[in-house]
Amino acid sequence: MSYVAGKELRIVGFLCNWCSYGGADTAGVGRFKQPTDLRIIRVPCSGRVNPLFVVKALLTGADGVLVSGCHPRDCHYSDGNFYARRRLEMLKRLLPFLGIDERRFHYTWVSASEGARWKNVVTDFTKAIHELGPFHQKEEKTA
Amino acid sequence: MTVEKLKEAVRKILPEVDVVIGYRQGFDPLHATPFFMTKPEQVDQLIWNPLCVQNLCSYLPFLKGKVGVIVKGCDSRAIVQYMQEKLIARENVKVIGVPCLRVISVKKVMAAINQQSVQEVTFEGENILVKTPEGQKTIPLADVAPRKCATCQLATPLQYDLLAGDAIQSNKPQDTFEETKEFEKLPLKERRAYWEKEFDRCIRCYACRNVCPMCICQDKCIAESRDPHWTSQRANVTEKSMFHMIHGLHLAGRCISCEECERVCPMDIPVAKIKKKISMDLKELFNYEAGMNPDDTPPLYTFKIEEATIKEHEL
Amino acid sequence: MAETGFLPKEKLPALLDALSKKFQVFAPVFEGDVVLFKRFASGVELCLTRPANLPPKGIIFPQSETLFNVNFKKDPEDLKKTSVELKENLDFAPTIIFGGRPCDAQGFRIYDRVYLETDIADPYYKGRREKTTIVTLACNAPSPGCFCTSVGRGPAENEGSDLMMTELEKGYFFEPITEKGKEILKEGGFEDGSAYKEQAQKAHEKVSALVKKPFATLEGTPEKLLSLFDNNQFWEGETAKCISCGACTYLCPTCYCFNITDEQAGNTGERIRSWDACMFSHFTLEASSHNPRQNKHQRLKNRVGHKFSYYPKKYKGVIACCGCGRCIRYCPVSVDISEIVAHAQGA
Numbered sequence: 001m002s003y004v005a006g007k008e009l010r011i012v013g014f015l016c017n018w019c020s021y022g023g024a025d026t027a028g029v030g031r032f033k034q035p036t037d038l039r040i041i042r043v044p045c046s047g048r049v050n051p052l053f054v055v056k057a058l059l060t061g062a063d064g065v066l067v068s069g070c071h072p073r074d075c076h077y078s079d080g081n082f083y084a085r086r087r088l089e090m091l092k093r094l095l096p097f098l099g100i101d102e103r104r105f106h107y108t109w110v111s112a113s114e115g116a117r118w119k120n121v122v123t124d125f126t127k128a129i130h131e132l133g134p135f136h137q138k139e140e141k142t143a
Numbered sequence: 144m145t146v147e148k149l150k151e152a153v154r155k156i157l158p159e160v161d162v163v164i165g166y167r168q169g170f171d172p173l174h175a176t177p178f179f180m181t182k183p184e185q186v187d188q189l190i191w192n193p194l195c196v197q198n199l200c201s202y203l204p205f206l207k208g209k210v211g212v213i214v215k216g217c218d219s220r221a222i223v224q225y226m227q228e229k230l231i232a233r234e235n236v237k238v239i240g241v242p243c244l245r246v247i248s249v250k251k252v253m254a255a256i257n258q259q260s261v262q263e264v265t266f267e268g269e270n271i272l273v274k275t276p277e278g279q280k281t282i283p284l285a286d287v288a289p290r291k292c293a294t295c296q297l298a299t300p301l302q303y304d305l306l307a308g309d310a311i312q313s314n315k316p317q318d319t320f321e322e323t324k325e326f327e328k329l330p331l332k333e334r335r336a337y338w339e340k341e342f343d344r345c346i347r348c349y350a351c352r353n354v355c356p357m358c359i360c361q362d363k364c365i366a367e368s369r370d371p372h373w374t375s376q377r378a379n380v381t382e383k384s385m386f387h388m389i390h391g392l393h394l395a396g397r398c399i400s401c402e403e404c405e406r407v408c409p410m411d412i413p414v415a416k417i418k419k420k421i422s423m424d425l426k427e428l429f430n431y432e433a434g435m436n437p438d439d440t441p442p443l444y445t446f447k448i449e450e451a452t453i454k455e456h457e458l
Numbered sequence: 459m460a461e462t463g464f465l466p467k468e469k470l471p472a473l474l475d476a477l478s479k480k481f482q483v484f485a486p487v488f489e490g491d492v493v494l495f496k497r498f499a500s501g502v503e504l505c506l507t508r509p510a511n512l513p514p515k516g517i518i519f520p521q522s523e524t525l526f527n528v529n530f531k532k533d534p535e536d537l538k539k540t541s542v543e544l545k546e547n548l549d550f551a552p553t554i555i556f557g558g559r560p561c562d563a564q565g566f567r568i569y570d571r572v573y574l575e576t577d578i579a580d581p582y583y584k585g586r587r588e589k590t591t592i593v594t595l596a597c598n599a600p601s602p603g604c605f606c607t608s609v610g611r612g613p614a615e616n617e618g619s620d621l622m623m624t625e626l627e628k629g630y631f632f633e634p635i636t637e638k639g640k641e642i643l644k645e646g647g648f649e650d651g652s653a654y655k656e657q658a659q660k661a662h663e664k665v666s667a668l669v670k671k672p673f674a675t676l677e678g679t680p681e682k683l684l685s686l687f688d689n690n691q692f693w694e695g696e697t698a699k700c701i702s703c704g705a706c707t708y709l710c711p712t713c714y715c716f717n718i719t720d721e722q723a724g725n726t727g728e729r730i731r732s733w734d735a736c737m738f739s740h741f742t743l744e745a746s747s748h749n750p751r752q753n754k755h756q757r758l759k760n761r762v763g764h765k766f767s768y769y770p771k772k773y774k775g776v777i778a779c780c781g782c783g784r785c786i787r788y789c790p791v792s793v794d795i796s797e798i799v800a801h802a803q804g805a
Contacts, residue, residue: 055388056373059381073448082446086429089453090395090443093424097327097417098384099335106458124458162698169792171602176792177699197791201701254491258508260602276599344492346512346521346708348735353703354790361702362739375721376732378522407790409511409705411492 008037009063009129013122014053016046016081019070022112032119035126038066045069046107047080051091054105058095061136064129067107068121074111081109103128104135145308146191149213149241152307153186156211156237163211163239164202166195172264173249173273177202192266193246193284198401201356204230212236213307215243216297220399220434221356223301227439228397230359240303242311245284245292247271248406252287256280290415291402294318301435320423323416338384344410345383351404351414352390357397365389391417396425396441399434428452462643462651463632469647470630474498476645477554481591484517485556486510498556506557506625509601509782513562513711514555518586519569521708522732525582525718530725548581553590554642561606561782563594563618565711568780571773572714582731591638594619595630596662600669603783605796607669609676611780614662624658631658672796673803676766676777683767683802690755692805696798697758699791704735706785706793712765712778715741736760762798 003010015021021042027034043049046069054065067088075081088107096102106125110118153163162179167188169176175194180186191213199212200221214222222238225231252273259275266272270281285293298313299306326334352358352366365373366386373389374382390404391414398418405415425431429442429452465473477483483498486505493510495517496502526546533539555562566587573583597613606612616622621639624631631654634640673679686692707713717734721727734741737758742751751757769778779795786794 051392052373052389055392056385059385059388079446082448083443085450085453086443086446087395089428089450090421090424091392092456094391094417094421096331097323097334097420098338098388099331099333101331106456108456108458121458128458170786170794170797173602174792176794179695179698202699250491260600344489344494348703348705348708349738350701350703350705350788350790353701367738367740369719376522376717376719376730377721378520378732403790407703407705407788409709409788410494411490411511 009134010061011037011039011064011066011126011129012057012062013038013040013066013068014043014049015040016069017042017044018076019074019111020068023110023114023118026113026115027118030115032115034119034122037126038122045075045077045080046084047077049084051087054091058100058104058135063135064104064125066125068110071109071111101132103132146189149191149307150186150189152239152305153180153189154183156239156305157183159209160211160237161208164199165189165213171261173252173261191241193271196246196406198356198403201354203236204359209235211239213239213241214300215241216295216300217291217401219297219300219302221401223437224357224397224399224434226437227441238303240300240306242299242308244298245288247284247287248289255282255287289402289406291400320419323420323423339380341412342383342387343380345412346410347383347386348409350407350409354403354407356401357394357399387414387417391421394418395421396431396443397433398422462655463648464629464651464654465632465648466629473645473647474556475500481552481554483554483556484514504557506595509559512709513565514558515565515711517553517555518566518590519583519714522730523582525729525731528727548585550585550589554593555590556593557595558592559597560594560611560613560615560619561780562711563592564611564615564780566592567618568712568778569714591620591642592618593621593623593642596622596624597665598625598661599665601783603786604781605670605672605783606781607666608671608673609777609779609781613665613669624661626654626657673800679799679803680767680770683763686802686805693755693759696801697755700754700758700793701790702737702739702754702757703790704737705788705790707735707737708733709784709788711782712780762795766799
C-alpha cells in the first residue's frame with residue numbers, strides 16, 4: 001500500500017457500497033476537506049466484512065482500520081449490518097486482549113447523504129490514529 | 144462409578160452400533176488413549192479414571208454409520224453444539240455418559256514430578272500417586288487438574304443415552320473469568336509482548352485445530368489455503384498470530400471450552416485464553432454459552448434488530 | 459593435545475561464551491516448561507536435563523527459508539521489456555548445535571543421504587550442514603516413549619555427532635568423533651579426559667539397559683510392512699484415533715519433507731521452502747484434485763512405511779526412525795508408532 005512516508009499513516013477502510021461509499025462520494029462532491037490517509041475498499045455490505053479482514057490488515061501493516069455500513073434497519077440487503085454489528089462488536093472487545101489498542105479499529109454507520117458526517121468520521125479517526133502512532137515499529141519501505 | 148459399570152454399558156450398546164469409542168491405557172502409566180471397539184472382547188481393555196482426558200466427540204462428524212461414544216460432562220457440550228449446528232445425526236450416535244469430577248493435566252503432573260519418567264500411577268481418593276525413579280509422590284488431583292475442572296458445572300453430562308453410574312452434582316463455583324480479567328488489567332504493551340512471545344513458539348502443527356471438536360473444516364481450512372491467500376508459509380510471528388486469530392474467531396460463539404487445544408499444544412502456548420476471552424464477551428453481550436441447549440442458535444448466526452448490549456461507539 | 463577432554467561443570471558457561479565469539483551457538487534453553495534450541499546468550503539458563511520439545515533440525519533445515527528473492531524490473535526505455543533479478547542466499551554462518559541428544563544428531567544423518575548423497579546435492583542444506591558442528595550430550599536417562607536401542611541406535615550413539623559429551627559427577631567428558639569435534643577441544647578450559655573414559659562408558663551402558671524395548675528386532679520388518687500394504691482393516695484399526703495434525707512430523711528429527719511456495723506482492727517476491735507433513739490431508743493433493751492418500755489410514759501407513767520400510771529398502775537397511783519418542787509424547791491422542799510396528803510384526 002503506497003502512502004506518503006512521514007506524513008501519512010496506513011489507514012484502511014471497508015465501506016459498504018450502498019450507504020457509506022455513497023456517503024464518501026457525497027463528501028467528495030461537496031469538496032469537504034479531509035486527511036488523505038484513508039484507503040477505501042468497497043464491499044457490497046458491511047455484512048461482507050469478515051472480522052479477519054480487520055485482523056489481517058492490522059497484522060500486515062495497517063495502523064488503523066475503519067468499517068462503515070448502512071445504519072441498522074437501513075441495510076440495502078435488509079439484515080447484513082445486523083450480523084456485522086454483532087461480529088464487529090465481538091472483535092472490538094477482543095483486540096485489546098491481544099495488545100492491540102481498541103482505538104485502532106472503529107466501526108460506524110454512515111448513510112449516503114451524510115457527506116459532512118463522513119468527513120468528520122475520517123478526520124476524527126485519522127487524528128486518533130496519528131495520536132496512537134504507527135502500529136508496527138519498523139516503517140517498511142514502499143515497493 | 145466403577146469401570147465395570149462402564150464396560151457393562153459399552154457391551155450393551157456395542158451390538159447396536161458399528162464402533163464404540165472409549166479409552167484404554169496409553170504408552171505409559173500416565174496416558175490414556177482413545178480406543179475404537181468393534182468386538183466384545185476388546186471391551187476388557189477399557190479404562191476409566193482421571194487419565195481419560197481426550198474429547199472423543201471430535202471424531203463424530205467424520206465417522207459414517209452408527210457410533211457409540213463415551214463422554215464426560217465437558218465433552219457432552221460438543222454433542223449439544225453439533226446438534227445446534229446440525230453437524231451430526233443425533234439418532235446415529237449412542238452417547239454413554241460418565242459422571243466426572245475432574246481429570247488430570249499431564250503437563251501439570253510432569254511439572255510436579257520434575258519431568259521424571261513415570262513408572263506407576265494409581266488413584267486413591269482425591270489424590271494421584273505417581274511412582275518415578277526418584278520415589279513415590281502423592282499429589283492432590285485438584286492441584287494437577289486442568290483449568291476447566293475448577294469451575295465445571297457439568298459433573299453429569301448434558302446429553303446421554305445411557306449413564307454409566309449415578310448422576311452427581313458438581314458443587315463447584317461458577318466461572319467468573321478471573322484469569323481473563325486479571326490479564327486485561329496488564330498494560331497494553333505487556334499484553335502485546337506476551338502474545339508475540341507465545342505465538343513465536345508456534346510451529347503451526349495444527350494439533351490445536353485438528354483436536355478441536357468444533358473445527359470441522361480440516362482439509363479446507365483457510366489457514367492453509369493458497370486461494371484466497373490468508374497466510375503464507377513464512378515462519379514469522381505475523382503468520383503464526385494470523386493462524387491463531389483465524390482459529391479463535393472461527394470458534395467465536397461455538398467454542399465449548401473443552402480446552403483440548405491448550406492440552407495438545409507441544410509448545411505450551413496458552414491458546415485457550417483467547418477463546419475464553421471471546422466466550423466471556425459473548426456471554427456478557429448475548430447471554431450465550433456454547434453447547435448447553437440443543438435448541439439454541441449460536442449468537443453470530445443470528446441478530447436482534449435492537450441490541451440492548453451494543454452501544455454505538457463514539458470517536 | 460589430548461585425545462579426549464574433561465570440562466568441570468562450572469566452566470561450561472565460559473566455554474559457550476568463548477565459542478559464541480566464533481560461531482553462532484544454539485543450545486537448549488527453558489521457556490517456561492518448554493525446552494527449545496535458541497541462540498546462546500550469556501546468562502541464559504541452559505536445559506541439559508531433558509531433550510528439547512522441538513529437535514534442532516530447524517537449525518540446518520529451517521522451518522521456512524527463502525531460496526531466492528525475485529525482483530521484476532521494467533525497462534524504462536521499453537516498458538514492454540521486463541527483466542527478472544534473482545538473488546539467492548547461500549551465505550551461512552559457522553554454527554554449533556550444542557546439547558542435542560544422539561537421536562537428534564541421528565536425524566541429520568538421515569537427511570544427509572537424501573539431501574547430499576545424491577547426484578545433485580541440495581546447496582542450502584549442504585551450505586548449512588558443512589558449517590555446523592554438532593556437540594551432542596549423551597542421555598543419562600530415557601525419556602517417556604523413547605526406544606532408540608530398538609532401532610539400531612543408543613543413548614550414547616555417536617553417528618551424526620562431531621563431539622560427544624557425557625555428564626559425570628563433577629563435569630563433562632568430551633570425546634571427538636570427527637575433525638570438527640577435535641577443533642572444539644582446542645578451546646581453553648579442557649583438561650585431559652583419558653581418566654574419565656571408562657566412567658563415561660559405564661554410564662552409557664547403564665542408560666542403555668533402561669531404554670524401553672517395544673520390539674525385540676526389526677529383522678524382516680520392512681518386508682512385513684510392505685506385505686500389509688493392502689490390508690486396509692489392519693491400518694484402519696491402527697489409525698482410527700489419529701487426528702491428522704502435523705505434530706508428529708514437525709517434531710520428528712528424521713522427517714524431511716518440504717513444500718515450495720512462491721510468495722509475490724507486486725514486483726517483488728520470494729520462493730520459500732517450508733516443512734510439510736505427510737499427515738496433512740492435502741499432502742498428496744494433486745492439481746487435478748485427485749488425492750491418492752485421502753484417508754488418514756493411508757497417510758499413517760505411509761509414515762510408518764517410510765520410516766520402517768521404504769527408507770531402509772533404499773538405504774541399505776537403515777531405519778529412518780531414531781526412536782526419540784517425541785511423536786508418541788506429543789501426539790494429542792498418543793498414537794504410538796512403536797506399538798504399530800510391533801502389531802505389524804505380529805499381524
